[in-house]
Amino acid sequence: MNLNTRQRRAILDVLEIADHPLSPQEIYDGVGHYGESVNMSTVYRSLSALVKREILEEVKLPGEPSRYEFSGKGHHHHFRCRKCNRVLVIEKCAADVNSMVPPGYIVEDHDLFIYGLCSECSP
Amino acid sequence: MNLNTRQRRAILDVLEIADHPLSPQEIYDGVGHYGESVNMSTVYRSLSALVKREILEEVKLPGEPSRYEFSGKGHHHHFRCRKCNRVLVIEKCAADVNSMVPPGYIVEDHDLFIYGLCSECSP
DNA sequence: TTAACTGCAAACCCTTTGCACGGTG
DNA sequence: CACCGTGCAAAGGGTTTGCAGTTAA
Numbered sequence: 264m265n266l267n268t269r270q271r272r273a274i275l276d277v278l279e280i281a282d283h284p285l286s287p288q289e290i291y292d293g294v295g296h297y298g299e300s301v302n303m304s305t306v307y308r309s310l311s312a313l314v315k316r317e318i319l320e321e322v323k324l325p326g327e328p329s330r331y332e333f334s335g336k337g338h339h340h341h342f343r344c345r346k347c348n349r350v351l352v353i354e355k356c357a358a359d360v361n362s363m364v365p366p367g368y369i370v371e372d373h374d375l376f377i378y379g380l381c382s383e384c385s386p
Numbered sequence: 387m388n389l390n391t392r393q394r395r396a397i398l399d400v401l402e403i404a405d406h407p408l409s410p411q412e413i414y415d416g417v418g419h420y421g422e423s424v425n426m427s428t429v430y431r432s433l434s435a436l437v438k439r440e441i442l443e444e445v446k447l448p449g450e451p452s453r454y455e456f457s458g459k460g461h462h463h464h465f466r467c468r469k470c471n472r473v474l475v476i477e478k479c480a481a482d483v484n485s486m487v488p489p490g491y492i493v494e495d496h497d498l499f500i501y502g503l504c505s506e507c508s509p
Numbered sequence: 510t511t512a513a514c515t516g517c518a519a520a521c522c523c524t525t526t527g528c529a530c531g532g533t534g
Numbered sequence: 535c536a537c538c539g540t541g542c543a544a545a546g547g548g549t550t551t552g553c554a555g556t557t558a559a
Contacts (some may be wrong), residue, residue, distance in 0.1 A: 264501070264538090265533090265539075268533095268538095270539080283540085287523085287524085288523090300419065301541095302540065302541050303523095304389060304524090304525080304526085304540080304541070304542080305539080305541075307523095308525090308526095308539080308540085309539090311525095312539095318469035323449035324448055325447055325499075326452065332464070342491065346484035356486065357481040357482040357485050357486050358480060358482075358498060360480070360498075360500055362478070362480050363478040363479065363480050363500065364476060364500060365476075365505065367508055368465065368503065368508065369503040371468065371501050371502035371503070372500075372501040373498060373501065374448055374498070374499045374501075375498045376448075376497045376498075377487060378497075379482055379487075379491060379492045379493045379494035380492040381490075382488065382490030382491055385490055386491045388513065388514070388558065390559095391515085392557095394514090394546075398516080410548085411548090424515090425517075426548095427515075427516070427518095427551085428515055428516075430548095431551095434550095459523095
């Protein structure tokens with residue numbers, strides 16, 4: 264895979280500068296802010312290629328479009344700010360998931376989403 | 387709102403018998419299993435009317451269609467079985483969400499999804 | 510009767526795909 | 535030349551909506 268096309272560099276730059284997971288639309292808009300342009304199909308195709316190569320990871324969210332972030336962060340969760348709408352990374356995990364499931368269940372994985380106001384948006 | 391149409395009775399019956407949150411498609415299929423039929427638009431329209439009246443609640447899931455469940459359960463979470471694909475209710479919550487967020491963040495709410503095998507599907 | 514509900518088909522949004530063109534080695 | 539990557543337009547899947555006909559009170 265060639266990362267060194269104008270479009271893929273722009274996509275990765277936008278993700279790096281934002282420093283938080285972005286949706287395809289946010290990436291598309293972000294590239295636009297640089298005065299560059301990328302076709303939305305290219306955004307989608309690049310994102311799935313980058314996920315396949317494990318350079319990025321898809322963050323699936325309940326009821327809204329996925330965000331994409333750089334992989335290699337280890338176990339973490341996400342915070343969704345209801346004012347600025349950004350999705351931010353939460354590094355801690357204080358969920359004792361095994362104690363939550365009824366007997367007989369096997370826990371393989373979990374996702375946790377926290378909603379509220381981020382530090383930039385809280386009064 | 388009139389709950390006493392053939393279609394809405396069927397939708398609510400299917401939800402009640404299933405005893406776990408269902409997607410619009412699962413409801414549609416469930417009604418079909420009774421030898422009855424409901425148009426998919428009617429399923430969607432009935433579900434949103436029932437959510438608006440707070441008879442049902444929408445369970446938004448990451449990366450897949452919402453499920454619908456009876457409201458009034460209080461705070462709870464969901465388990466998604468990777469074998470039978472059912473979404474099941476988890477009544478406990480052992481997540482200390484407030485301790486997870488960085489200083490300055492305000493926590494309003496959270497969603498937790500556990501993935502694995504339910505008791506009927508585990509070996 | 511009349512207000513609400515339903516079926517059908519079309520529209521919608523987000524995402525994926527087919528195809529022909531473009532850039533690079 | 536051979537290959538991927540790209541843009542465009544069309545197609546998909548899930549969900550919503552407009553409209554005309556139907557049903558419940």
